[in-house]
Amino acid sequence: MTAYLESLAVLCAIAAILASSLDLVLGFAGIFSVAHAVFFGIGAYAASLVALHLTASLAFALAVAMAAGAGAGLLLAVPALRVREEYFVVASLGFQVVATTVFEQWQAVTGGIGGLTGIPPPTVAGLKVESYAGMAALSVLLAGAVLAGLRALVRSRLGRALQALNQDEVAAQAAGHNPVTLRTLAVVVSCSLASVGGVIYAFFSSFVNPESFTLDESVRVMVMVIMGGAGTTAGPLLGALFVTLFPALLSFLTIPDQFLGPIQRLAYGLIVVVLMVYEPDGMVGLARRLRRLRALAPAGKPGESTA
Amino acid sequence: MKAQLEISSLSKAFGGNAVLDRVDLEVAACAVSAVIGPNGAGKTTLFNAISGFVPPDRGQITLEGVELVGMPPHRIAELGVGRTFQNLRLFPRLTVLENVLVALDRTERRQSRRRRQVQARALLERAGVSASPDTFASDLSFAEQKFVSLARALACGHRILLLDEPGSGLDPPSLERMYALVRSLAAEGRTILLIEHNLDVVRELAERVVFLDRGRALARGTPAQVFASPEAANSYFGGEPEP
Structure with a gap:
């Protein structure tokens, strides 16, 4: 049971990294990308290759993966951000399809459909992290660092410029901001951070294959952001926790296995549609609404004492 | 008076429709200048051309001798x-x-x-x-x-301020506040170019006025001179309604 909870903690940490990094582009910069799983995958493959052929050092794997993620992000952003914004979604979709094919077919590097196996546990400062508990602690720490970094970034002048650009591009340009540079930077940072999730995933599962980095996964991450509340810091974290833990909760109910998948997908779809229509700010928006209601409640019921 | 911003024979057409037609304009440094004209005269297109949002078809725009045509909006903003x-x-x-x-x-x-x-x-x-x-x-x-x-x-806007209808939507006390602000900015050496519908605002603030109609600069001078010109009088003070 403990191992189960520890592995859930790792999965939550990965989901939090993916959702929060996607929110930098989706929520703050207003760029819709459906290729986030690609950068998750690039991080995972980079870390696996480093660990299998060079060193199991976590720091080294992180450096290589983040550089690879940033490079791939640049590859997507530079051509795609020069066309009109709406086309970025299409470009990212194309990028996702191409990347999935590369993951599946580039046998020599990715191991093809079979993937890469036997990835050794990571070492941190020379110490091997083998236990589930160690991995869970490491993942949560890394997720904390990524989230703290993103929070600082959003509050910096880069974050402010991205929000300005998203709210009024013309006014942002008139204030001296170059939209192409800003958006490219946001995509590159976001992709680089997403690859951190891939590093954790590779070391945790000691096995990677293309199945984990498909369009389905990209959509799942997008659902986390929208469900939690795009353009907020708490939202993607809440969404990530919900989407990761919801299947675990379902498994406690006595639902036959073959219905679990469809039920999950139906529930996500339904929740996203309902939120999009009634609460575009997601769970964070709902929480704000509840807080406001609670603040109003004593005044609203004159008969009741608040003491 | 030294010109801070010089515009020469600036033209822009949208779909064969000339919005700016060989407009010449010199904006004096450290003063308030105004462009007036009826709706569709090309005032906002002129501003958009200066600030880089609309590339002109022909003509030059120079700020202290630096050519602005062809520069992206953020670079122009950075120039002040x-x-x-x-x-x-x-x-x-x-x-x-x-x-x-x-x-x-x-x-x-x-x-x-x-x-x-x-x-x-x-x-x-x-x-x-x-x-x-x-x-x-x-x-x-x-x-x-x-x-x-x-x-x-x-x-x-440390080199030049372009104010698009600074008076619109303001009540009389707010208008007075705006006048005081613009005057004090000009007094401390800012160059200001404004476009306005409201002639009272122009009368209050501007030292030089250009009257623009259907993309052409038809009259220029002090506010009194321009308001008295037949072109502006016709358009503003009860000429024949436009077809």
């Missing part, structure tokens, strides 16, 4: 061209302070964060914004938003 918009275009989900900081983040990027904050507050005070700097821009009244947008334009 600040502008406001008729529909304000504030960042609604940023605070009042952040709206000004967005511009200072570029123009004063070598300054410390703390220094930029101080400058932003000073600009808001200068523009007479009384609302708390931490209020969201969208929560302010129209007049207050207008003064925030002026503060934001001030943050990048």
Whole structure:
């Protein structure tokens, strides 16, 4: 049971990294990308290759993966951000399809459909992290660092410029901001951070294959952001926790296995549609609404004492 | 008087429809100049051409000798061209302070964060914004938003300020505030070019006026001279209605 909870903690940490990094582009910069799983995958493959052929050092794997993620992000952003914004979604979709094919077919590097196996546990400062508990602690720490970094970034002048650009591009340009540079930077940072999730995933599962980095996964991450509340810091974290833990909760109910998948997908779809229509700010928006209601409640019921 | 901004034979057509037709304009340094004209005269297109949002088909725009045509809007802003918009275009989900900081983040990027904050507050005070700097821009009244947008334009317009209908939507007390602000800016050496429908505003503020109609500069001079010119009189004071 403990191992189960520890592995859930790792999965939550990965989901939090993916959702929060996607929110930098989706929520703050207003760029819709459906290729986030690609950068998750690039991080995972980079870390696996480093660990299998060079060193199991976590720091080294992180450096290589983040550089690879940033490079791939640049590859997507530079051509795609020069066309009109709406086309970025299409470009990212194309990028996702191409990347999935590369993951599946580039046998020599990715191991093809079979993937890469036997990835050794990571070492941190020379110490091997083998236990589930160690991995869970490491993942949560890394997720904390990524989230703290993103929070600082959003509050910096880069974050402010991205929000300005998203709210009024013309006014942002008139204030001296170059939209192409800003958006490219946001995509590159976001992709680089997403690859951190891939590093954790590779070391945790000691096995990677293309199945984990498909369009389905990209959509799942997008659902986390929208469900939690795009353009907020708490939202993607809440969404990530919900989407990761919801299947675990379902498994406690006595639902036959073959219905679990469809039920999950139906529930996500339904929740996203309902939120999009009634609460575009997601769970964070709902929480704000509840807080406001609670603040109003004593005044609203004159008969009741608040003491 | 030295010209800060020189525009020569600027032309722009949208779909065969000439919006600016060989417009010449010299904007004097350290003074308030105005472009007037009826709807569709090309006033806003002129502003959009100066600030880089609309590439002209022909002609030059030089700021202190530097050619602006072909430069992207953010580069022109960096050169010290600040502008406001008729529909304000504030960042609604940023605070009042952040709206000004967005511009200072570029123009004063070598300054410390703390220094930029101080400058932003000073600009808001200068523009007479009384609302708390931490209020969201969208929560302010129209007049207050207008003064925030002026503060934001001030943050990048150290060479020239382009004010798009600074008087529209303001009640008489706010108009007086705006006059005082623009006058004090000109007095301290800012170059200001404004476009306006409201001739009272032009009379109050401008030293030089150009009358633009259907893309052509038809009259120029002091406000009194231009208002008395047959072209402007015809358009503004009861000429034949346009077909």
